[in-house]
Amino acid sequence: MRAAWWPAAASVARLCGDLSLAEDCAQEACAAALAQWPRDGLPANPEGWAVAVARRRALDQLRREGARAGKERTAAREWAAAEPDRSAIAGDDQLALLFACCHPALDPASRVTLTLRVVCGLPAASIARLLLLAEPAVAQRIVRAKRKIRDAGIRLRVPGPDELPARLSSVLHAIYLTFTEGHSPHGTDAVARDDLCEESLRLARHLSRLLPDEPEVTGLLALILLTSARSAARADADGALVLLADQDRSRWDESRLAEGRALVETALARHRPGPYQLQAAIAACHGDAATAAGTDWRQIAALYSELLRFDPSPVIEANRAVAVAYAEGPAAGLAILDTLAASSRLARWPQLHVARGALLAQCGRREDAVTVYREALALEPAEAVRRHITSQIAALSAAGAPDKEN
Amino acid sequence: MKYIALLYGDPEMGPGPVPGTPEFMQMLSDYQAATEAMAGAGVLIDSSPLQPPQTATTVRVRDGETQLSDGPFAEIKEQLGGYYILDCADLDTALRYAAMIPAARYGSVEVRPVMVMGPH
Numbered sequence: 001m002r003a004a005w006w007p008a009a010a011s012v013a014r015l016c017g018d019l020s021l022a023e024d025c026a027q028e029a030c031a032a033a034l035a036q037w038p039r040d041g042l043p044a045n046p047e048g049w050a051v052a053v054a055r056r057r058a059l060d061q062l063r064r065e066g067a068r069a070g071k072e073r074t075a076a077r078e079w080a081a082a083e084p085d086r087s088a089i090a091g092d093d094q095l096a097l098l099f100a101c102c103h104p105a106l107d108p109a110s111r112v113t114l115t116l117r118v119v120c121g122l123p124a125a126s127i128a129r130l131l132l133l134a135e136p137a138v139a140q141r142i143v144r145a146k147r148k149i150r151d152a153g154i155r156l157r158v159p160g161p162d163e164l165p166a167r168l169s170s171v172l173h174a175i176y177l178t179f180t181e182g183h184s185p186h187g188t189d190a191v192a193r194d195d196l197c198e199e200s201l202r203l204a205r206h207l208s209r210l211l212p213d214e215p216e217v218t219g220l221l222a223l224i225l226l227t228s229a230r231s232a233a234r235a236d237a238d239g240a241l242v243l244l245a246d247q248d249r250s251r252w253d254e255s256r257l258a259e260g261r262a263l264v265e266t267a268l269a270r271h272r273p274g275p276y277q278l279q280a281a282i283a284a285c286h287g288d289a290a291t292a293a294g295t296d297w298r299q300i301a302a303l304y305s306e307l308l309r310f311d312p313s314p315v316i317e318a319n320r321a322v323a324v325a326y327a328e329g330p331a332a333g334l335a336i337l338d339t340l341a342a343s344s345r346l347a348r349w350p351q352l353h354v355a356r357g358a359l360l361a362q363c364g365r366r367e368d369a370v371t372v373y374r375e376a377l378a379l380e381p382a383e384a385v386r387r388h389i390t391s392q393i394a395a396l397s398a399a400g401a402p403d404k405e406n
Numbered sequence: 407m408k409y410i411a412l413l414y415g416d417p418e419m420g421p422g423p424v425p426g427t428p429e430f431m432q433m434l435s436d437y438q439a440a441t442e443a444m445a446g447a448g449v450l451i452d453s454s455p456l457q458p459p460q461t462a463t464t465v466r467v468r469d470g471e472t473q474l475s476d477g478p479f480a481e482i483k484e485q486l487g488g489y490y491i492l493d494c495a496d497l498d499t500a501l502r503y504a505a506m507i508p509a510a511r512y513g514s515v516e517v518r519p520v521m522v523m524g525p526h
Binding site: 154 | 407409494495496497498500501518519
């Protein structure tokens, strides 16, 4: 039934240009389904059924308001209908709704919130729980974003081919943010929030059905599949983060890995590489390795170099450094990380120092490693990371041998 | 829908091209091209550059008394230098035209919908 929400809301939004009404009607359609389907059996076309119910509710509502001189809404409806979208993509209404919710004129946090509410149909209370925000803050964000869409004249439409790449990246980013917030949540002890990850997977899957020829859409879906495939192995029995190298690979989800791998290959075969495809390709390299030692680090380092061309960020450079350390030895990676620590705003990023600490330890410089790990602790990392650092410091201190031994 | 595009300078980026230089002439012709594109598409209602902020006078009426003061109402870093009023189908269209205005390169252009006052 969750699958019917997006089409139902989209159809009403397109009909009347009113996101709040779209939400209400999609909600009513889902409530009606909940009441009728268990009794009468699943309709032959559940989506079509929900769309029809939602549209009927919307028209009833508009008629009632029309009688009360609902001029503003009539105007909105005429405006929305003024220029019917001639794009031939299937699921046009659904894409139009998603593109409006992820419009670059809205701030990124609002795009995520609005998408979870209007496209996924999650209640504000659930979104608040997922994003670790207070419910009134979420509700206000949704109201503000909807108001901006209405008052600033953001039209519910699928962008034309000339704008599609730029606008699509905003949509993909909102789905990616939803996923990363699930994969590495802020402000909680949990290593991951699987429900949020699954929501982003649902969105990416649906989007790739709507835009099957966009390699970055396929790439994002692959990335989410390949990364979430490892989620069962990412936390130990106490809920502490388990690093990739230490994970029990038998706990990885083989069916997700296989699906993700196949999608990466399909996407890359189109010869229009992009950041999501490259990140997915990196995740696939990890997925292919039966053991941590068997990882193709040279390939991963090369993929990170490629990724830097699209997104020259210090975080990606740090990741490349780790890959280089595995491929060419810890000193080579450490040299890149030290440059980053000295020059970039990344110096305040705890993970950078965690990576430096690990490489220093591998170089046999235990005291330096402990110093760097302490620097990372001083930057108040997330709880799971903090526990990891503490255990590393304890292990290094227990090993206890002085540096000079080398 | 009607939109106003407010053109702001950015002090961090410097004053922009200096009059008399080829860059300045290029900027003028870019302004002209943008304005002509908007007029040609039938979306341009009005546009003008403004005299510098030092020429501004601020008016306040307090307790029925008119008070005048020299200069803009607030010392803000980004100075308003001109405006365009556009009538566009939607925000995306307005933003596309706004991006053609040279001020978007040298400073910033704020695009705001003009409020429609309904008949009462």
